[in-house]
Amino acid sequence: MxxxxxxxxxxxxxxxxxxxxxxxxxxxxxxxxxxxxxxxxxxxxxxxxxxxxxxxxxxxxxxxxxxxxxxxxxxxxxxxxxxxxxxxxxxxxxxxxxxxxxxxxxxxxxTPHLPDHGAEAVPLPAGTSLEKSRARARAVVELLDLPSGATVLVVGVVNSLLEALRSRGLGYVPCDLKGGATEWGEAVVTDALAAADRCDALLVSGMTLGNGTFEPLRRLALRQGKQLVTFAQTGSAVLPRLLGSGVSAVCAEPYPFFWLDGGAGTVHRYRAGRPGGAR
Incomplete structure (x- = not known):
């Protein structure tokens, strides 16, 4: 097809x-x-x-x-x-x-996740739920092109992602509609747009597609020229279609997700401007 x-x-x-x-x-x-x-x-x-x-x-x-x-x-x-x-x-x-x-x-x-459509397959090794979560987080965070000391707005708090950002010397502002605190007691903000001005890039869950908060973030990133990287279990085939229109990179993870199985898995990474992209 x-x-x-x-x-x-x-x-x-x-x-x-x-x-x-x-x-x-x-x-x-x-x-x-x-x-x-x-x-x-x-x-x-x-x-x-x-x-x-x-x-x-x-x-x-x-x-x-x-x-x-x-x-x-x-x-x-x-x-x-x-x-x-x-x-x-x-x-x-x-x-x-x-x-x-x-x-x-x-x-x-x-448009399945294939190299002809711009996808880069990244293997996730078998392991415990935490090991696989950390492997997925590394695959996501590697898509950010930022110097040490930069600050990332993380929309949809995943503790392994925050851990991976810290390992690269990146600061972050955790954001989630539920609020609360991270594993390390850091306050989670609830207003992503208000927090974005003090951040250098956005790392956004695909779940924002379903709750209606994605488009304002996409428009903000486009208007301010900031990187917007998505980690997408939700909409893994949707978000690559928006590369170059405010979305700079996508880590796509179709069903079955890493947390469902202890065996090896795969995520698929996309970057804006890559030949054969899913536009």
Missing amino acids: TPVTVDVTTYDDLLARARAGALGPDPAARRISAAFTTRQAVRHAGRGTGYRNEVLSLRLAEAVGSCAVEPGALPDSAVEDCVGADVARLLEHPLPPVRVAALDAYLMHV
Whole structure:
């Protein structure tokens, strides 16, 4: 399947083009064969705090698209709404996470994570949950092109990412809608846009696609000329399409995620300007 190359500049533009069939085959002719949620709670050995995840995933042929949500936020009816539905209908679903997961599945089907599409495969070794979390964090942080002493706004707090930033001599401002504190007792801010002015770059979770906070961050990065690197379990096939339109690099991690399996895995890195990119 040869993807159609169409320049897009915003998430909403990408969604509209997909609905119109401008990015590949008619979405009304593609149906979701399986819909499921993945729920987990984790506390890595040696860490004092844990976290919970909930992810909606949709299977389209060989592809799986996903969108993370706050635990308990997704109604049980969402899965029943999605299974057997055509992609075009789900791209207009009233729930934003369903739209994101449907778009992710469609784009994964059209443009899988392959070198011809600009993807660099980075292996994650087998190991404990903490070992794999740290390996993933190193793969993400290596995408930041910053001198020691620079400060990064981290939107979507992952303690292993903060640890990896410190190991490179980078400062950070942790930000999450839930607030709270990091593993090391640092206050987590809740207003990303307010904190961005005092940071040199943005490191942003793909989960922002589903909760509606991504676009303001993308526009800010574009306007201020700051790097915006995303770590994407949510929208792993969506965010590479926005490279060069405010997104400078993506670490894409499609389902199954590193926290689901102790075996070896793979993440896929994209950089703006790389030949064959997923635009």
